[in-house]
Amino acid sequence: MTQAPPPAPSALAPQWARAADPLGEDLQLSLYLCYELHYRGFAGVAEDWEWQPDLLRLREALEGRFLAALREAVPGGADVAGELDALLVEPARGAGVTHRLQSHGTWERMREYLVHRSLYQLKEADPQAWLIPRLVGQAKASLVAVEFDEFGAGHGERVHARLFAELMAGAGLDPAYGRYVDHAPAATLATVNLMSLLGLHRSLRGAMAGHFAVLEITSSPGSQRLARALERLGAEPRCVRFFTEHIEADAVHEQLMRRCVIGDFLAREPDQAAAVAFGVQVTNYLEARWSDRLLTAWDADRSSLRLPLDA
Numbered sequence: 001m002t003q004a005p006p007p008a009p010s011a012l013a014p015q016w017a018r019a020a021d022p023l024g025e026d027l028q029l030s031l032y033l034c035y036e037l038h039y040r041g042f043a044g045v046a047e048d049w050e051w052q053p054d055l056l057r058l059r060e061a062l063e064g065r066f067l068a069a070l071r072e073a074v075p076g077g078a079d080v081a082g083e084l085d086a087l088l089v090e091p092a093r094g095a096g097v098t099h100r101l102q103s104h105g106t107w108e109r110m111r112e113y114l115v116h117r118s119l120y121q122l123k124e125a126d127p128q129a130w131l132i133p134r135l136v137g138q139a140k141a142s143l144v145a146v147e148f149d150e151f152g153a154g155h156g157e158r159v160h161a162r163l164f165a166e167l168m169a170g171a172g173l174d175p176a177y178g179r180y181v182d183h184a185p186a187a188t189l190a191t192v193n194l195m196s197l198l199g200l201h202r203s204l205r206g207a208m209a210g211h212f213a214v215l216e217i218t219s220s221p222g223s224q225r226l227a228r229a230l231e232r233l234g235a236e237p238r239c240v241r242f243f244t245e246h247i248e249a250d251a252v253h254e255q256l257m258r259r260c261v262i263g264d265f266l267a268r269e270p271d272q273a274a275a276v277a278f279g280v281q282v283t284n285y286l287e288a289r290w291s292d293r294l295l296t297a298w299d300a301d302r303s304s305l306r307l308p309l310d311a
Contacts (some may be wrong), residue, residue, distance in 0.1 A: 013054070017061035023289070027062055028189035032119075032181070034059040035196035039123055040177060048150035062199055063132075069193075074281035078273040080266065083210070083280040084258055085215045085311050090243045096290050100298070107233055110241045112304055113128040115118045115180045116188045116294070120175050120195065122163040125150035128215075130199035135265060140210075142260035146216065163242040170239040173309075183305045187293040191286045198279065206272035209262050210279025216253040 036042065037050040049055060101110055125147055132143055152158035165175035168181055174180075200206035223246035225292040230240045297304035 005289075012273050013058040017058060017065060022065040022188055023186060025186045025197050027065060028186040028193060029181075031059065031062045031066060031193045031197075032189045033195060034062065035200070036178070037198065038196070039126060039271070043307045066190075066197065067191065069302070070282045070285070071278070073285050074278065075299045076274065076278065076281070078277055080210070080248035080262065080273050080276045080280075083277050084213060084217065087214060087280070090221060098229075099224040101229040103282030104234075105229050105233075107112070107171075109298060110233060111173060111231060111309060114168055114171055114173060115183055115305060115309065116290070118164065118173075118180055119178075119184055119188060120192045122161050124160045124164065127195035128208065128212045129198040131205060131212065134202050134205040135261070137264055137268065139261045139264040139268070142256045143212075146212075146256055146261070149253065159244075160242070160245070163245060167242040170236040183307045183309070185293060185304070185306050186286075187290045191290050192286075194282060194286055204279075206269070206275025207267070207282070208282065209257075209265055209272075211282075211283045212278040212279075212285040213257040213262055213276075214280055216257045219246050219273075220248075220251045220254065226272060237273075250258075291305060 017027065017030070033042075034055060037045070037055075039051070041047055097113065101113060105113075126145075129147055132140060132147070135143055148154070150160050152160070154163070156162070168175040193210075194211065196209055198204045223243040225247065227240050227243040227247065228244065262276060294304040303309075
């Protein structure tokens with residue numbers, strides 16, 4: 001009997017994706033690379049690959065696996081007010097990454113933190129911009145106001161991604177976009193992939209609104225702790241500036257996101273309440289996994305990165 005030829009790679013890829021660990025290294029890196037084609041792409045890769053049909057089929061399979069795992073991991077529900085209220089409660093004795101860095105973090109651990117966060121911060125607010133055309137009225141206007149601040153309020157030198165690049169340079173790190181992708185574990189990639197997943201799909205617009213609210217509501221206190229940590233470590237002013245810029249701005253953004261964006265959005269589309277709550281929950285879930293990854297490594301006195309910083 002003549003043996004049938006093997007399936008084409010494009011036919012095999014979705015099969016592999018549907019069996020992969022949804023939060024594992026292979027799936028998260030593959031998904032990150034697929035999404036990056038919608039941002040700045042890669043040197044030597046034709047720009048047409050952004051909409052290459054076989055690659056989109058692979059991405060769909062990866063996304064399906066990832067999204068199913070996220071839905072299974074969180075409780076669900078539609079109590080948006082309750083989810084947002086919980087974000088405002090700071091534990092009496094915080095034990096997260098920013099608390100650790102503020103109290104007794106070293107330069108080595110701070111630099112690791114910056115490498116992890118660089119995957120998003122060097123494209124800060126780009127994924128959330130995809131929500132703008134999916135909103136109307138006050139929700140759209142208020143979201144644009146938040147994004148306007150994130151993009152420097154009309155001043156290129158104040159764009160938050162640029163401020164983060166200056167922070168990295170001041171910390172002796174390479175500020176080049178995408179420089180540390182190979183250093184990032186799956187837990188880090190997943191936090192960034194969530195933003196792209198929610199931003200690229202109109203059907204997930206409610207979840208993106210909830211996700212963005214988490215970033216803005218929790219940013220101010222976290223930024224305050226990181227600014228103090230950098231000051232304690234004797235960092236250059238350009239290192240501290242990124243976080244001091246966020247302390248005041250994000251305190252205002254918190255109210256805009258909660259009352260003007262989500263409030264107006266749900267007044268127009270009340271059936272999206274469960275989606276908004278889901279966005280809050282999955283953002284918290286992935287951030288908690290990421291935090292556990294870092295703190296577990298640091299407690300064992302080892303790096304939380306996949307590669308040493310000089311690699």
